[in-house]
Structures are given as structure tokens and as C-alpha cells.
Amino acid sequence: MKSDYKGIWVFAEQENGKLHQTVLELLAKSKELQKHNGEKITAVLLGADVAALADTLFAYGADAVLLAESEALREYSARPYQKVLTELAEKYKPSIILYGATPLGRDLAPRMMVALDTGLTADAIDLGFDEDGVFYQTTPGYGGKILAHIVILERRPQMATVHPQICEPLEPVNGAKGELLVENLAVEGDAEYEVLETLPAEKSGESLTEAKVVVAGGRGVKNEDDLTMLRELAELLGGQIASSRPLVDNGMLPHDRQIGQSGTTVTPQLMFNIAISGSVQYQLGMQKAKCIVAINQSEDAPIYDIAHIGAVVDYKKLIPALIAEIKARRQ
Amino acid sequence: MKILVFVKQVPDTDDVQLDPKTGNLRRDGVKSMMNPMDANAIEAALQLKEKHGGSVVVVTMGLPMATEVQKKALGMGCDEAFLLSDRPFGGADTLATSYTLAKAAEKIGDFDLLLFGRLATDGDTAQTGPAVAAQLGIPQISLASSIEVRDGWVYCDRDLGDRVQRVRAKLPAVVTVNGGINKPRYATPINIMRAQKKPRTTWTAADLGCDMTKIGTPGSPSSTKKVFEPEKRNTDTQYLTGSPDEMAKALADLLEAEHLL
Numbered sequence: 001m002k003s004d005y006k007g008i009w010v011f012a013e014q015e016n017g018k019l020h021q022t023v024l025e026l027l028a029k030s031k032e033l034q035k036h037n038g039e040k041i042t043a044v045l046l047g048a049d050v051a052a053l054a055d056t057l058f059a060y061g062a063d064a065v066l067l068a069e070s071e072a073l074r075e076y077s078a079r080p081y082q083k084v085l086t087e088l089a090e091k092y093k094p095s096i097i098l099y100g101a102t103p104l105g106r107d108l109a110p111r112m113m114v115a116l117d118t119g120l121t122a123d124a125i126d127l128g129f130d131e132d133g134v135f136y137q138t139t140p141g142y143g144g145k146i147l148a149h150i151v152i153l154e155r156r157p158q159m160a161t162v163h164p165q166i167c168e169p170l171e172p173v174n175g176a177k178g179e180l181l182v183e184n185l186a187v188e189g190d191a192e193y194e195v196l197e198t199l200p201a202e203k204s205g206e207s208l209t210e211a212k213v214v215v216a217g218g219r220g221v222k223n224e225d226d227l228t229m230l231r232e233l234a235e236l237l238g239g240q241i242a243s244s245r246p247l248v249d250n251g252m253l254p255h256d257r258q259i260g261q262s263g264t265t266v267t268p269q270l271m272f273n274i275a276i277s278g279s280v281q282y283q284l285g286m287q288k289a290k291c292i293v294a295i296n297q298s299e300d301a302p303i304y305d306i307a308h309i310g311a312v313v314d315y316k317k318l319i320p321a322l323i324a325e326i327k328a329r330r331q
Numbered sequence: 332m333k334i335l336v337f338v339k340q341v342p343d344t345d346d347v348q349l350d351p352k353t354g355n356l357r358r359d360g361v362k363s364m365m366n367p368m369d370a371n372a373i374e375a376a377l378q379l380k381e382k383h384g385g386s387v388v389v390v391t392m393g394l395p396m397a398t399e400v401q402k403k404a405l406g407m408g409c410d411e412a413f414l415l416s417d418r419p420f421g422g423a424d425t426l427a428t429s430y431t432l433a434k435a436a437e438k439i440g441d442f443d444l445l446l447f448g449r450l451a452t453d454g455d456t457a458q459t460g461p462a463v464a465a466q467l468g469i470p471q472i473s474l475a476s477s478i479e480v481r482d483g484w485v486y487c488d489r490d491l492g493d494r495v496q497r498v499r500a501k502l503p504a505v506v507t508v509n510g511g512i513n514k515p516r517y518a519t520p521i522n523i524m525r526a527q528k529k530p531r532t533t534w535t536a537a538d539l540g541c542d543m544t545k546i547g548t549p550g551s552p553s554s555t556k557k558v559f560e561p562e563k564r565n566t567d568t569q570y571l572t573g574s575p576d577e578m579a580k581a582l583a584d585l586l587e588a589e590h591l592l
């Protein structure tokens with residue numbers, strides 16, 4: 001019975017004893033949900049030697065922490081985590097389970113969907129209760145021109161992976177206390193899966209997330225020559241080159257250059273958006289930039305909804321002129 | 332080695348139109364194509380076959396027109412194709428999709444490796460691969476940027492953004508591949524023609540022995556309740572005017588004033 005399920009669960013993703021930032025964001029979001037349904041917020045913490053993280057979870061808004069520790073859970077692997085979380089969910093019957101839409105969360109949550117025979121919304125950018133009191137998850141659809149409310153009407157728990165950085169963590173209340181539930185479950189490591197080593201990623205340039213200036217090009221950038229022009233502007237401004245999804249899809253730039261929901265989130269001082277329409281998915285990755293410049297020949301492109309400076313013009317005419325102007329001023 | 336590759340047909344554009352009345356996708360007039368990362372999965376499978384022998388089988392759930400992507404897959408070098416097509420499969424979310432694909436994998440039988448794209452460009456949930464692994468109770472490696480098989484194990488690098496994790500899983504296993512893992516070969520028109528002779532089979536829900544409550548709309552816990560346009564936010568955009576040269580000067584002035592040059 002649907003009504004047997006109560007409680008908001010946040011999967012407290014941790015690696016090497018460090019909580020993932022999205023966990024704190026999900027706790028803040030859960031507080032909003034709690035205002036509507038009044039249900040207890042439980043952070044579910046799996047790992048080995050991680051009990052000390054419970055205080056952090058209380059400080060950031062968890063009413064309870066459900067702790068399952070085992071050597072087999074020290075390092076994440078899908079099947080042991082699935083097994084333990086399934087047993088816990090079947091025992092406690094939460095109505096909602098939220099996971100960060102991180103590589104780990106997106107590896108685990110689909111298996112939980114199958115194990116619990118319920119629904120899972122992917123990469124939600126918002127959560128709430130609608131006018132009918134139904135819990136919804138918002139996802140952009142169809143090229144970012146529309147948003148959709150996805151709902152899981154009949155089955156429980158209602159689950160979602162939630163996009164990072166869609167809300168701010170609460171101010172921590174140091175010394176806050178809550179209910180600590182310790183579960184001793186028998187679980188074995190996965191003999192058929194092994195992490196051999198972890199290396200820092202090779203990057204095609206400096207990390208985008210740290211960049212002070214970002215010059216991003218979109219579908220209107222048709223060839224290497226056009227791209228070279230953008231690279232020159234980026235270099236001149238001491239910035240990084242980036243793009244919307246089409247240039248990554250067509251192989252002109254590697255995926256670590258993609259801004260947006262399925263790419264990177266950037267927060268530069270200065271953000272050039274060149275021949276980019278400004279889809280919902282794209283805006284998610286750059287809307288917090290300080291100064292947003294849009295260059296797009298179509299005046300009703302949605303990028304102008306958030307741009308501080310706009311130039312309705314063919315960028316192939318404006319960018320060379322701008323490069324020349326900057327060079328001239330620097331002489 | 333028997334490798335199953337799961338291939339989805341997707342719209343050939345991000346610019347899909349919505350029917351304002353029904354809120355449904357307008358499919359007429361929209362061209363479709365093979366999901367790009369599925370071509371990477373096929374390429375990975377073909378390279379493994381070249382090295383270790385065996386066969387590569389493609390599996391697609393979709394409308395009858397999805398045979399087009401299957402012909403392309405066979406033209407690239409896959410050996411056999413299965414299309415799961417039946418009215419009751421329609422309206423599937425990823426739970427129902429994973430159930431149906433897993434039923435097909437079981438019916439095909441004695442597979443060693445199941446390959447998926449990391450995500451499909453339309454639904455973009457990236458849930459199907461791991462969900463099929465869970466349906467079959469086997470291990471998975473998501474986000475693979477390399478793949479090798481040795482002594483009954485599959486070895487991959489997983490691209491986690493800031494880190495690369497090298498992992499291995501015992502066969503049979505599911506692997507979902509990134510777009511960067513390889514450069515898919517081209518299916519030439521000649522090869523697509525020649526591939527016409529390769530075996531293609533269509534299966535219905537009854538052929539797969541599906542529990543009808545687990546497929547299509549009845550088997551899908553999640554649904555879309557409402558679609559709407561994003562709210563317009565109004566920033567006061569300062570528009571540059573004049574010739575490109577005048578615009579460039581004005582822009583440089585503005586950036587200089589903000590100490591951004």
C-alpha cells in the first residue's frame with residue numbers, strides 16, 4: 001500500500017570518507033519537501049569507518065542517519081551497495097529516495113529502480129509537490145524548449161537522481177543532533193568486480209570550472225577556421241574555449257569542453273556565447289556567470305533572456321573586429 | 332565470444348516539435364538515426380570480435396522503421412539483428428525498457444558481453460544499461476572510455492570527469508561506452524546492400540514470453556504529468572548597435588569598464 005511508505009531518504013554518497021557536495025544540496029531540497037509532506041528526512045550512509053560523517057549530515061538538516069558499515073562497502077561497487085540499500089528500503093519503506101546525479105549515483109540508482117520495482121527520474125533539475133499534492137521531478141525535454149513534470153503515481157519509493165548545484169546547502173547548525181540508526185547487515189564484496197586503480201584525468205586543457213573567462217561556440221560554428229577564431233579570442237582574454245553540445249556531438253571538441261546539464265557547470269567572470277541559442281540544458285551550465293555576452297544573429301534566441309550584453313549580428317563579422325580592437329588597445 | 336549490442340533509434344535533431352494540444356512528440360517529418368554512442372558500442376564490439384573471434388548481435392526495441400538502424404549496424408559488420416517491436420512495448424520508461432531488453436538477451440542466450448551507449452540523445456537518462464545489468468543480476472561498468480577482454484574478464488577505464496578509474500568485471504557483464512572510446516567505422520552503401528542477406532528477426536511480447544504487466548505503459552512507474560515552457564527571466568540586456576566595428580569598440584569599452592579586458 002502506497003500509504004505504508006513514509007520518509008524522505010537522501011543517499012549520502014561518500015568516497016574515501018568524504019561526502020559528495022550534492023548530498024548537502026539534497027538535504028536542503030528535502031527540507032523544502034518536508035514543509036509539504038511533513039515526513040522525516042533520513043540520510044542513508046553506506047561505507048566503512050564513516051560514522052563520523054553523521055554529525056555533518058545532522059548539521060546540514062538530516063533528522064536521522066541510517067548507517068550501514070562493512071568492509072565490503074568501503075569502496076563503492078554496484079552490487080553490494082544495491083543489496084544493502086534494497087534491504088534497508090524494504091525494511092523502512094521510505095516514500096522518496098534522492099540520489100545525486102553523479103557518476104556513482106547514476107551507476108547505482110538504475111539498479112535500485114529494478115531491485116525495488118519502482119520509477120526513477122533521471123537528472124531532475126527541480127523537485128516539488130504540484131497543486132494536486134503529487135510529488136514531481138522537473139526535467140527538460142526536446143531540445144530544451146520545454147520542461148516536463150515527471151511523476152511516479154502508484155509505486156513507492158518515488159526515486160530521482162538530482163542534478164548537482166540546483167540548490168544551495170543550508171547553513172550548518174553545528175552540534176545539531178538527530179537519531180542515529182545503526183544497521184548490521186551481512187554483505188560480501190563483489191568477487192566479480194574490482195577497481196584496479198584511480199588516476200587523475202588527462203585534460204584537453206585547463207579545467208573549465210576554474211576559468212575566469214570562457215568563450216563558448218555553438219552550432220553556428222561550422223568548421224575549424226571558425227573555431228580557430230574563437231580560440232584566438234579566448235587566448236587573447238586569457239580564457240578557455242568551450243561549447244554547447246552540437247560541437248561535441250560532431251567531434252569538433254572533446255566532451256570536457258561541453259557546458260550544460262550533460263556537461264560542465266561554469267561560473268566565470270566573463271562568458272561569451274557565440275552562435276548558441278541558449279537551450280534550458282545549456283543555460284543550466286552557465287547561468288551563474290557574472291557578465292554574459294551573447295552574439296547571435298537571431299534576436300529572439302533565448303540566450304538574450306539572460307544576457308547582459310547582446311549583439312544581434314553574424315559573429316564572423318564581429319569577432320575579427322573585436323580581436324583587432326583588443327589588440328589595438330593593448331599596443 | 333558472443334557480444335550483444337543494444338542500439339536505439341533516435342530523432343536526427345534536437346529540434347523536435349511538440350504537439351501543443353496533446354503535449355506529445357510530433358514524429359511526422361522528423362528523420363531518425365542511430366543513437367551516436369551506440370555506433371561507438373558497435374565499433375567496440377567489432378574490434379573485440381576481430382581480436383577474439385565470435386559474433387556481434389544487435390538488439391533494438393522500437394517501431395518497425397527501426398530496421399533502418401539495424402541495416403546500418405549489419406552494414407558496419409554485425410552478424411545478426413533482433414528487433415523487438417510490438418504495440419504493447421510502447422510508452423516504456425527505463426524500467427519497462429530494461430525488462431524487455433533483458434528478456435531478449437535471455438532468449439538469445441549464452442552471451443558474454445552486453446554493450447550499451449552511455450546515453451541516448453533523446454531520453455538521455457543513461458539508465459538503461461545499468462538497469463539491464465540489474466535485471467540479469469550481472470556486474471556492470473558504466474562510462475567506459477576503453478575496453479579489453481582477457482581471461483574471462485572485461486577491463487575498462489571509466490571516465491569520471493576529474494578522474495579515470497581502471498576497473499575489471501567478470502563476464503558476462505554490461506558495459507556502457509562513452510562517445511570518445513573509438514571512431515566508429517562507416518557503413519558503406521555497398522556493405523549495407525551486402526548485409527541484406529544477414530539474418531534479421533522481429534520478436535513480439537509473446538515471442539519473448541513477457542509478463543504483460545511489466546512492459547510498455549503498464550510496466551512503467553514513471554510518466555509525464557505536464558509539459559510547459561520555461562519561465563522567461565528578464566535581464567536588461569544592453570544591445571550593441573551599429574556596424575561590426577562600432578559594436579566591437581562598444582563591447583571593448585564595456586569590458587574595459589568592468590575590468591574584464
Ligand SMILES: Cc1cc2nc3c(=O)[nH]c(=O)nc-3n(C[C@H](O)[C@H](O)[C@H](O)COP(=O)(O)OP(=O)(O)OC[C@H]3O[C@@H](n4cnc5c(N)ncnc54)[C@H](O)[C@@H]3O)c2cc1C
Binds near residue numbers: 140144261262345
Ligand atoms: C537530455 C538532453 C541533455 C542535453 N544536454 C545539453 C548540454 O549539457 N549542453 C548543451 O549545450 N546542450 C545540451 N542539450 C542540447 C540542447 O537541447 C540544445 O539542442 C543545444 O544546446 C543547442 O546548441 P546550440 O545553441 O549550439 O545550437 P542551436 O540551438 O542550433 O543554436 C544555434 C544558434 O546559432 C545562431 N547562429 C548560427 N549561425 C550564426 C552566425 N553566423 N552568427 C551568429 N549567430 C549564429 C542561430 O541563430 C542559433 O540561435 C541536451 C539535450 C537533451 C535532450
Ligand SMILES: Cc1cc2nc3c(=O)[nH]c(=O)nc-3n(C[C@H](O)[C@H](O)[C@H](O)COP(=O)(O)OP(=O)(O)OC[C@H]3O[C@@H](n4cnc5c(N)ncnc54)[C@H](O)[C@@H]3O)c2cc1C
Binds near residue numbers: 120372426448451
Ligand atoms: C525527454 C524524455 C525524458 C525521459 N525521462 C525519463 C525518466 O526520467 N525516467 C525513465 O525511466 N524514463 C524516462 N524517459 C523514457 C526513456 O527515454 C525510455 O524508457 C527509453 O526507452 C530508454 O531510455 P533512454 O532513451 O533514456 O536511453 P538511455 O538509458 O540514455 O540509453 C542508454 C543506452 O541504452 C540502450 N537503449 C536504450 N533504449 C533502447 C532501445 N529502445 N533499444 C535498444 N537499446 C536501447 C542504447 O545502447 C543506449 O545507448 C524519458 C523519455 C524522454 C523522451
